[in-house]
Amino acid sequence: MKQSYIRKPSPKRKSFHQVADGMLIPVLEFDENFVLTYANLPAREILQLNDAVLKEDILVRDLVVPEQLSQVVEGLRALRNGTPSTSISLRVVRGDGVKIPTQVYTNIIVEQDKVVGYAVYLLDLSRRVAVEEKIHARKEILEFMVDYYSFAGMIVIDDEYKFEYVNDKMCDILGRRRSEILGTDFRDTLHPDDKALVAERYRKRQNGQSVPSVYEYRIVRKDGAVSDVRINVGTIRSSDGKIKTVAQLIDITDEKLRNLALHDSELRYRSLIETMDSGLGVDDADGMMVLANEALCKMIDCDNAEQLIGVPITDFLYGWTESELLEKMEDRKEGKIEHYEAQLKHKSGILIPVMVSASPLFNPDGEYMGSIAIFTDVSDLKNAEAEVHFLLDLILHDIGNQLQLILAGGDFLEKDTSPDQLMRSKRYVMDGALRCLELIQKVRKAEESKTEPLKPMNIAEVIRAESELLFKQRGVKVDIGKLPEEVMILADQALSQLIWNLLENAVIHNPKKDSEKIVRVRTKLSADAFWLSISDNGPGLHDVKKSELFEPTRRYGGVGLQLVRRLAEKYGSTPQVVDRVKNKPDKGLKVKIKFTLAD
Secondary structure, eight states: OOOOEESSOOHHHHHHHHHHHTOSSOEEEEETTSBEEEEOHHHHHHHTOOHHHHTSOOBHHHHBOHHHHHHHHHHHHHHHTTOOOOEEEEEEEOTTSOEEEEEEEEEEEEETTEEEEEEEEEEEOHHHHHHHHHHHHHHHHHHHIIIIIOSSEEEEEOTTSBEEEEOHHHHHHHTOOHHHHTTSBGGGGBOHHHHHHHHHHHHHHHTTOOOOSEEEEEEEOTTSOEEEEEEEEEEEEOTTSOEEEEEEEEEOHHHHHHHHHHHHHHHHHHHHHHTOSSEEEEEETTSBEEEEOHHHHHHHTOSOGGGGTTOBGGGTBTTOOHHHHHHHHHHHHTTOOEEEEEEEEOTTSOEEEEEEEEEEEEOTTOOEEEEEEEEEEOHHHHHHHHHHHHHHHIIIIIIHHHHHHHHHHHHTOOTTOOHHHHHHHHHHHHHHHHHHHHHHHHHHHHHHHHHSOOEEEEHHHHHHHHHHHHHHHHOOOEEOOSOOSOOEEEEOTTHHHHHHHHHHHHHHTOOSOTTTOOEEEEEEEOSSEEEEEEEEOSOOOOHHHHHHTTOTTSOTTHHHHHHHHHHHHHTTOOOEEEEEETTEEEEEEEEEEEEEBOO
């Protein structure tokens, strides 16, 4: 370490200088004539005092700005006269003339009860002053922003309900000038219905109690208009120890009106959605359901529409694969609107035919959000379509075959036709005509059965009657087993047509001789159901054809089997086709139908 400058130090001062040389703060000494006698290294650095300068007599006046010199001299003399030491803010002058803000602490040096000089300690405030200047500048900017450019109203309320500060935005919210607000009771700006609530929370907050910091209330402007505001409020303790309320207010009147209009709009659209006959579903960009109405829920028999939220749309759309879904999503992202047929999976397992109208959904930025689809149940349309095909097939197939028989019989009716041929031709014509009438009668029965309500019917009586009729017309005796005398089920007058067509079908499609044909009826009674099975010993069917026997798009069995299917569905059942002898399809067929017991 460099040696500090020492001018005529006493032995006692030498030991102090040794300590001061190791100190990090600047230390100076002046004699009783205010001449610099010692400076440690930090003091020499801050004041830029080199050895050449220190060889000259340096006075206090050389190191202090002129405007503070008298204050310094008076202070030193006061210390000499016994005034207690205090620190003062002082600007000292460096060797290059730069003025440095410092905090100075001075004490007298006493030897043998005589004041022989002054010890001075300096604290460089340059950095602190720079920080304070930045804070002050920022404070001015902040005050300017709060006063004139804040988007929220700012208020300070004292401990007596009075406005102590308001910014320009708050003046706009209240519709008053600042001079009309400051010093007035803030409760005078509150809506009468909200005054008690706001005042109570103010009192509790003043007492240190916990109350909501953010809430909404109404104010009354100078012109009498009522505005809704949202307040974010807290408290501070001022330097005098008083609790003051500081709050930020936002005028939410327009927001409330928009929300009300949006709510009304949502109610209208929600009412429209929930009263729609068609199902409505909205999925997101990943194909997950985000909205469904009750109509869609009823179509698939879920407990409530909320169960569909978050469910992949493929869970209730039959036959859709993930790749097909991705393909549809890509079409939607390109803005494609589509109308197509699909099938919904009902809870019971049946499929509901629907017409789907799907449209994409985009946000205001054009980003794909998902799609909206309307599902229209076209079951009635499909049934009507099946009915048309049924009748068309009846004309083209069943009645067409009989007309061919009539035409064939007519071709033999010539003048020289033999009596035997004439009788055979007449039989062809009569059989064909009777068969056509029989088919028409079956269709009429089927149409009549659509609207006839179900009622208790004794199915045992019908089975016996139709079995006897089959023997009279076809010559095949029916084995009815141990049939009960009476079993009451829910059915209608067309029940006899159902039984007759099953019995007749077991005979006419069996190529064996009438004497070899077997038609067997078996029944089973449970607590709430009656099972009827009718079997034959015909050629039977392979499994694929079994499942298609009652399919309306197929033509197995003609109009008779289609009538059986329609009647069974009306009675709440579906015909089941199995082998008469298990795993031996060539041994004949068995048709089973379940009936509901009448109470």
